[in-house]
Amino acid sequence: MEYDITIVGAGIHGAGVAQAAAAAGYKTLVIEQYKQPGLGTSSRSSKLIHGGLRYLETAQIGLVWECLNERHRLLKNAPHLVKLVPFYIPVYKQTRRGPFTIMLGLMLYSVLGGKGFNKIPRSKWNQLDGLKTDGLKAVFQYWDAQTDDRLLTETVLKSAVQLGADVELGCQFRHAMTESGTCVIDYEKDGQTRTIKSRVLINASGPWINSTLNKIKPSPRKLEIDLIQGTHILVSGSQKQGVYYLEAPQDQRAVLIMPWYGEILIGTTEIEYQGDPEDVAPTETEIDYLLGVYQLYFSQAVDRSHIKSSFAGLRVLKRDGESIFHRSRETTLHVDKKNSPMVLSIYGGKLSSYRATGEKVIKKLAKLLPKRTAIANTRILELPNLKS
């Protein structure tokens, strides 16, 4: 079998590239090791389709602008999956960023494509899900969007299939040779090795990215990365108003507390991870940290007995000498050969910008691929509703 584009990984990036490739008319194959799409990082995120207000602090304006644009498109093209929700930022006496700084950030966010913001009057603070008001100076409210990340990934992949892409689930990518101007790719399914040919190979394997590159001959250059673990816990209880954007007092990191299918989702932490991505799991310290932040800000008593589940995912951050917080969250498209790439790897990135990333990947490779006729435009293509 001969493909134009073969993609390793059916996380959001693999699904997004498959959708963009199939929409552009290319013969596309996705290989995924798990039996369902999205079971890697793309089901362990904070589930936000957002510009990332906090990235303004590190001047990642392009990223925020792109993600807000994509949020706008997803609200139109997938209203069943991506919904605007109110976000609240309570500012306490001890909060590192004061009301004026928060207001400036929200003004810039609005200019870049946010949907405005306001200050919640003191008389309405008692409607904020039991938020503690001791030392509270102001509460700001703005808008961002929430999704079900695993379902979004499955839906984007389904859209790719509707456009003609082939998907092989439960398959291990084993090996590729790129010497002959064609990628000869071996993958394993049901204990048997299958071999296909493809003009290009897209490495969308998330935290497995460099181990995928290790399986390619001649060996492409790899970027140095750190894997950063982020943990969420799901606790019983209800949160009616929306998402709370809080600051952990011990390290001033943002912690989000949000409604999730009738329960409360609390996350996330950031710690360096060294092991196999397969084995990533919440640590006891992270669970205590998240429970502690919730308890500090909300009057409802929550302890370990309220935890219904927990999960951890891995961010791929390029190593650049900066602290984790200051490192770029931009997506890097890294090719094996500058002029005639055969392998393109997607390092890092955001759930929110998956469609734009897919589009960029195809644009980067278009002149190397055979001429095909586009059959859809992902900017306006509605995503299917898998639940109907």
Ligand SMILES: Cc1cc2nc3c(=O)[nH]c(=O)nc-3n(C[C@H](O)[C@H](O)[C@H](O)COP(=O)(O)OP(=O)(O)OC[C@H]3O[C@@H](n4cnc5c(N)ncnc54)[C@H](O)[C@@H]3O)c2cc1C
């Ligand atoms: C804690 C956390 C919170 C986040 N929150 C947000 C958020 O709220 N909003 C946002 O926009 N972004 C968020 N992100 C970022 C976003 O989740 C990720 O950028 C995105 O999910 C990465 O998707 P991916 O497709 O690159 O990787 P993955 O989802 O990990 O997919 C890689 C896939 O490759 C497969 N694979 C690997 N090796 C092989 C092989 N040899 N053979 C076959 N298949 C293979 C894996 O099984 C996996 O399915 C968050 C990230 C983290 C870690």
